[in-house]
Amino acid sequence: MIDGVLPTILIVDDSPENLTVLSELLQPDYRVRAATSGEKALRIAATEPWPDLILLDVMMPGMDGYEVFTRLRADPVTCEIPVIFVTAMDSAEAELRGLDVGAVDYIAKPIIPAILLARVHTQLELKQARDWLKDQNAWLETELARRMSENLVVQDVSIHALAHLAEIRDPETGNHLRRTQGYVRSLANQLREHPRFASFLTDHTVDQLSKSAPLHDIGKVGIPDSILLKPGRLMPEEWEIMKTHAKLGSDAIEQAERDADRPVEFLVLAKDIAHYHHEKWDGSGYPDGLAGDAIPIAARLMALADVFDALISPRVYKPPMTFTEAFDIIVAGRGSHFDPDVVDAFLSRFDEFCEIAVRYRENEPHPPQSSPG
Template identity: 40%
Template sequence: MEKMPKILVVDDEYHNLFLMHGFLVPLGYEVSISSDGEEAIEFARKGAFDVILLDINMPEMDGFEVLARLRSGEETKFVPVVMVTGQGEVEHRVRALELGADDFLTKPVDWMELKARVRSLVKVKAYHDHMMNHQRKLEEEVNRRTLELRRATEKLHEAHNKLKEASLDTIYRLSRAAEFRDEDTGGHIKRMSEYAAAVGRKMGLNEKTVEGILYAAPMHDVGKIGIPDRILLKPGKLDAEEWEIMKQHTLMGARILEGASGGFISLAAVIALTHHEKWNGKGYPRGLSGTQIPLVGRVVAIADVFDAMTSKRPYKEPFPVEKAFRIIEESRGSHFDPAVVDAFTAIKDEILEIKGSSDGYDNNSPLFPKY
């Protein structure tokens, strides 16, 4: 059954109220009446009316004030209001328009005019309600789709993280495979990569780059997989020929990792090739100097050297931490980038914390699980 349009008639004269009611009800409208402005406002807020017929001249609260309050109310601001005015009250019409009136009727009311005005405004209200309902449904649909998209994105993010964890596990295993002959390889890989990430963060690199360093640094010596044991594990100093062979691990590592489309592997190729270059140009394999050396290579270099100095190796015992820091500082501007040295020494406490938590390779890091 089609809903009957609802009309509210507001007039302080009961004679007018009854006439309006008697005329409108037979036309198919549900009519409510009120002789008081305050009461009319309360009716309008609760009644969901389609049209309000409002007399201007009323005691206590006149039609202008009622109209102003209707237009300021969330429930009533879009309800069409027809102001009922006396003959020649032009100033009333102007003020009513300024307050938001939709139409006018002049007393005495012409019933045919009333019928036409009400019918027209009922259609306007119905169209407005239809558009508001349509907008509400669109908003609900947008919210539903947004929620679906958010859930799908979360699932995709979760899948991406799982894939990332699997990739990182592969990277770590590759790094360990390259150096598994060294009993402290796991600890070295973890420590130096965390040192490098901490230095990068201190230097103001964004978190994506810091993360890239953290996960690419473990592959810095992957080229050692091609170095013979007699050289890699030699307890004494390498001779000139052996040293030339050892230096080839940077080129081997770069070749192993080259050709990646991007991401950690591409960054790891840069690190593998350049982490033994020196600020003064006396490093290898290309003798790069200063800022010719990629920043990631400069950062990983200091982390690698510090951990090498403070770790036991086949050819040496570990240096005391203070001695290692002193050597790093003395190598500022020769072996190492001065800015990198400054960042490294500025986070000494963090470096020592990483070393303390990683020594002995007894750590619960998800990237470096204990085997």
């Protein structure tokens, strides 16, 4: 008995006398269903209550037991029901054939009641164990997925909490994190099929890039308030200090990598983004003056996203530009400030950039969503 319910056994035999004998033998302990042909057996097996075990005669007119077995295995509803062949063919070859096709056991007629009952009991116990393991595996998979989802949520919250440390100290940034995160994902999706980027921009890497993007300015927590919050343009010596935020950010992330018990994949991208997102394609950027493909791909995407958002955002020393004005500046930087192919991706996704900017706009009036002329 399983959970208070008698196991169901389907017996299949073209002889009514054999069905009667088997039914009387099994009914005290099991719920018995019977079929006198292969066709009827298939119909019964596919309806509730589904059999926990099938006793299947091999030698039947029309559809024999082997064909019935083949059809049972081909149907997702019945493919896992264990089958015991019951037949008058008691040769070793017949038994081997039955076991080779996948039957769990083979019983020769005439039936010896004690042997049949013992084998039925054994197969039902095995099925119950398999079902329990299957349920446990399903539960474990669900639980693993739930915990991984929770871990990802905690990870995302932690990332944004760290990123907001920089944002809190620079109140002008507002929704800058969300916007630049959206821009980076948009560029990455556009470039996924590009020969220069396809091997790098896998589904997984695009997700990790999006996750890492908010940490690009984490190094600003190390910049003095007198410089970070200065209401106006910076003096040259102040600008040199401001530029150190790129290395400060990558150093902080590198320290987090060392402190972790195991490698954290997205931190590698986050470190590249923090350190190199102010590098320029022509080598005139900072902090290392890298040029061209020496600049990590993640940082090249972040560079364009960061500049576009800075252009359309208000600052104490400037009003926000319109989308069209920002568009023109990005295009003008193709091949000098930005990777040409990244700019081409921006051109293809410009409308999406505008939509992201509007969706995560600040409280202040946002520049109009105009298109380049």
